[in-house]
Amino acid sequence: MSNPETPDPGDVVKDPLGHVQSWLSRTATILSGAAVPESNYDPGRHGSLVSFDGLDGLEELERYWLNAPFAFVSINYDPDNDEHRYHVVEPSLTDIERELLDRLFEDIRGPLIYRNDVDSDPERALGEELRNRLEEYGVVVEAETFYRLFYYLYRSFQGYGHIDPLMHDPNIEDISCDGPDLPIFVYHDGYTDIETNIVYDGGELDDFVIQLAQRSGQHVSVSDPVVSTTLPDGSRIELALGQEVTPRGSAFTIRKYADEPFTPIDLLEYGTFSLEMLAYLWLAIESNKSLIFAGGTAAGKTTSMNALAMFVPPRSKVLTIEDTRELSLYHDNWLSSVTRERLDESDITMYDLLRSALRHRPEYIIVGEVRGEEAITLFQAMNTGHTTFSTMHADSVQTVINRLENEPINVPRPMVQSLDILCVQVLARSGDERVRRAKTLAEIEGIDQRTGELDYSTSYSWQATEDRFAERNSELLDEIRQERGWNQSELLREMNDRKRFLRYLHEQGVSDYRRFTAMVNKYYADKDEVLARIGTDVTA
Numbered sequence: 001m002s003n004p005e006t007p008d009p010g011d012v013v014k015d016p017l018g019h020v021q022s023w024l025s026r027t028a029t030i031l032s033g034a035a036v037p038e039s040n041y042d043p044g045r046h047g048s049l050v051s052f053d054g055l056d057g058l059e060e061l062e063r064y065w066l067n068a069p070f071a072f073v074s075i076n077y078d079p080d081n082d083e084h085r086y087h088v089v090e091p092s093l094t095d096i097e098r099e100l101l102d103r104l105f106e107d108i109r110g111p112l113i114y115r116n117d118v119d120s121d122p123e124r125a126l127g128e129e130l131r132n133r134l135e136e137y138g139v140v141v142e143a144e145t146f147y148r149l150f151y152y153l154y155r156s157f158q159g160y161g162h163i164d165p166l167m168h169d170p171n172i173e174d175i176s177c178d179g180p181d182l183p184i185f186v187y188h189d190g191y192t193d194i195e196t197n198i199v200y201d202g203g204e205l206d207d208f209v210i211q212l213a214q215r216s217g218q219h220v221s222v223s224d225p226v227v228s229t230t231l232p233d234g235s236r237i238e239l240a241l242g243q244e245v246t247p248r249g250s251a252f253t254i255r256k257y258a259d260e261p262f263t264p265i266d267l268l269e270y271g272t273f274s275l276e277m278l279a280y281l282w283l284a285i286e287s288n289k290s291l292i293f294a295g296g297t298a299a300g301k302t303t304s305m306n307a308l309a310m311f312v313p314p315r316s317k318v319l320t321i322e323d324t325r326e327l328s329l330y331h332d333n334w335l336s337s338v339t340r341e342r343l344d345e346s347d348i349t350m351y352d353l354l355r356s357a358l359r360h361r362p363e364y365i366i367v368g369e370v371r372g373e374e375a376i377t378l379f380q381a382m383n384t385g386h387t388t389f390s391t392m393h394a395d396s397v398q399t400v401i402n403r404l405e406n407e408p409i410n411v412p413r414p415m416v417q418s419l420d421i422l423c424v425q426v427l428a429r430s431g432d433e434r435v436r437r438a439k440t441l442a443e444i445e446g447i448d449q450r451t452g453e454l455d456y457s458t459s460y461s462w463q464a465t466e467d468r469f470a471e472r473n474s475e476l477l478d479e480i481r482q483e484r485g486w487n488q489s490e491l492l493r494e495m496n497d498r499k500r501f502l503r504y505l506h507e508q509g510v511s512d513y514r515r516f517t518a519m520v521n522k523y524y525a526d527k528d529e530v531l532a533r534i535g536t537d538v539t540a
Contacts, residue, residue, distance in 0.1 A: 043069055046143040049151070052089040063089075070151040071165040075191065086186060086196040088165045091148040100139070101152055107133050108153060122158050126150065161208060162198050167235075167256070174255050174298070179248030180205045187298075192434050205250045209241050212252060230325045233257055261328045262307045263516040265506050272300060272425070272436050274469040275506075277460050279498040280441070280477070282311045284421055287480045288363070288387040292370075294394040295425035300436040301391040302326050302368065304425060309389065310513065312364055314521040319360055321353045322368035330517040335360060350374040354381070363387060375409045382418040397422055397442045401454055416454060419444045420476060430467045437462045438469075443476045497531060504534045 041049075049069055054060055058076035065072045066088070074087045093101065108129045130150055134141060141149075155164045166175050166186060174187040180202040183195045200208065213220040216229040216237065225241040234257030240246040264282075267273045273281075284291070285308065293301040306327050312318055320327045323339040337357070340348040350367065351374040357365055358381060365381055367374065367390040382388050394400040400422055404411045424440040441460040448455045459474040481491040501523060510516055523530045 041069060041143075041147050046147070049091045049144055049148055050089050051092070055085070055087060058085060066165040066168040070147075071168070073165065073169065075188075075194075084191045084194045086188065086191075086194045088197060090165065091151055093148060093152075097145060097148065101149055104130065104133055104149060104153060105156065109157070112157065123154065126154055126157065161211075162200065162204075163254075166196070166198070167254075170259070172256060174253065176253045177205065177251055179246065179251055182248070202249055206241065209239050209250045209252055212237055213239055228324065231257075234325055234328070236324050236326065257326070258303075261330075261513050262303050263310060263511050263513050264307050264502065265509075265511045265516060267304060267307055268502065268506050269511065270436065271467070272304065273438050274460070275499050275502055276471055276495075277438060277441060277469060278308075278502055279495050280459070280474070281308055281421070281423075282498055282502075283480060283494065284476060285309075285311045285387075286313060287483065288385075289420035289476065289480075290382050290388045290418065291421045291423060292390050292392055292400065292419060293423045293425065294392045294397075294400045295439075296393065296395055296427065299425040299427045301425055304423065304438070305366065305389050305391055309364075309366060310517050310520060313524055316363040317361065318364045318366065319357045319362035320366040320368070321350055321357060321374075323350060324368065326368060327366060328513075330513050335362070351377060354378060357381075358384075358386070364389070366390070369393075370409065372408050375404065375411050376415075379411050379415040379418060383415060395424070395426070397424060397440060397456055397458075400424070401456075413447060413452075413454060417444055417446045422456070426462075428464065430464070435467075437464075437467075443474065445475060497527070501530065501534065 050072065052063075052072075052074060054074070055076055057080070058078050061075050061077055061084070063072055063074040071088060071090045074089060076085045076087060077083075078085055108126070111129055112125065127150060130146070130153060134146075155161060160167050163175055163184065166172055166184070169186075169188075171189045172186045173189065176185045176187075177200065178185075180200055182199065184198045184200075185193055185195055188194050210220060212231070213227050213229070216227075216231055218227050218229045220227045220239055220241045222242050222244060225244045227239040228237070229239075230236055231254070236255040236257070238253045240251045243249055264273070264278050268275060268278060281291075291305075291308075293305045295301045306329070309318070309327075309329055309331075312329075312331065314331070315333060318329060318331055318334045320329070320334070320336050321339075322337075325336075325338050327336070337353045339350055339353060351372070354365070354367065354374050354377045358377075363386070365378070365386050365388045367378055367388065369391045370378055371392075378388055378390060392400055392403060394403055401416065403409060404416050405413060420443065422440070422442045422444060423438055424442070425436060426439045427434060427436055428439075429435070430437075438460070439462045440458055442456045442458050445455040445457055447453070457472070457475060459472055459476065461470050461472075462468075463470055477491060477495075481488065484491075486494070501519075505516065505519060510519060519530075
């Protein structure tokens with residue numbers, strides 16, 4: 001039996017909208033109501049777009065909006081299985097509204113492609129197209145129906161489809177889909193790994209993986225099924241298409257990009273670093289000491305490096321090199337560069353960018369991650385007076401040294417000693433919480449003349465049982481003291497002044513990266529005035 005929405009082969013359709021109007025005629029009475037609304041949604045006049053009565057047998061812990069007034073989350077506890085559930089609630093559609101939505105999706109997509117003003121105001125453009133199509137269909141809908149249709153169309157065209165509500169949740173760090181017909185899991189700041197009620201079927205998931213690759217300017221196919229790239233908002237994604245490398249089917253993982261980058265005050269608030277450690281690192285960065293941030297996956301290496309880079313003096317030239325765009329600096333004299341991967345021989349690698357970077361005469365070079373031949377050039381830059389920051393995957397100081405000195409990195413030991421500070425971070429448990437902590441701050445001291453091994457000392461270490469940081473003597477601070485021509489009391493005064501300044505920002509809640517950077521720049525410009533303005537109410 002032929003579909004009444006579609007003409008049979010050979011039929012002549014004189015009125016291209018005739019069959020649509022015929023198909024929609026039966027919806028006229030069901031969807032009849034006020035004229036298509038011209039104003040924005042008003043819950044007082046239009047009523048609620050979503051409804052939810054809870055989940056049987058589960059205890060609701062909290063609910064909050066993800067994309068008001070269209071979608072919210074209800075987080076529940078399952079006492080039988082001792083686990084949490086992340087339940088997304090979106091507008092519900094009747095069968096007729098779903099049919100109408102399918103028709104609108106096909107009819108609106110084409111005109112939107114050829115509109116010139118979509119990029120400048122996509123919501124307005126979509127709203128106009130939706131009104132035009134409904135008028136052409138001759139259908140009058142309730143305001144609530146209009147906005148429900150608008151939500152799903154916008155979610156498909158401009159958003160991220162089924163996972164769009166998850167992308168709006170600032171509490172989510174990672175979104176993981178392990179295959180079709182499996183629930184999506186998220187890593188939530190408050191509940192760690194938690195199962196959602198969002199599931200893709202096989203065809204939907206394949207299409208979505210391809211769509212994510214296209215949005216990122218990449219190509220994914222059965223012959224080239226694995227892609228690692230960045231979404232337009234900066235989120236990192238890992239894609240796998242089909243069953244070639246993932247037997248259960250297509251899969252993806254999204255590591256969300258924070259809209260607002262963390263500052264050192266955020267790291268202090270979350271307990272990743274202590275006040276003393278931040279003052280120490282600030283003085284080291286200002287004194288052009290090179291750092292490597294090491295740790296396992298999701299330990300917060302890049303987040304810490306990005307935050308601590310806000311201590312770079314305001315006029316210094318900073319150059320960043322990444323294969324996936326993650327770093328975000330509020331710095332005027334900053335040149336950002338990203339690798340380019342192509343199927344031919346015109347790739348631009350981190351090694352290429354690092355060699356080019358040295359010709360830009362930067363004072364600070366920040367490399368997203370060292371894992372290969374670019375490490376030699378990075379350490380050459382250290383040896384020639386450039387201050388460099390980078391990250392590595394390693395869980396201890398000795399592991400970092402071993403990785404640097406062996407395949408595939410192969411940095412000669414005499415060059416490794418040009419590194420000044422090594423920060424090892426961990427994602428660990430403290431009580432019932434998963435926390436990120438700077439496990440070790442180590443200083444590279446040089447090569448032991450007797451053993452030929454690389455010497456290092458620990459200046460700060462995390463005591464896991466007490467969740468506190470222990471401080472030891474620092475040879476690096478003594479080196480900085482001599483370079484700056486200070487005596488011991490002047491060094492201590494400088495450290496106390498910086499701790500006092502950071503404590504004040506913490507107590508005042510100055511965690512916005514723009515405000516924080518502006519305050520640090522003022523400190524560099526006129527330290528005495530800033531400390532006088534803080535006053536004596538904040539003790540050192």
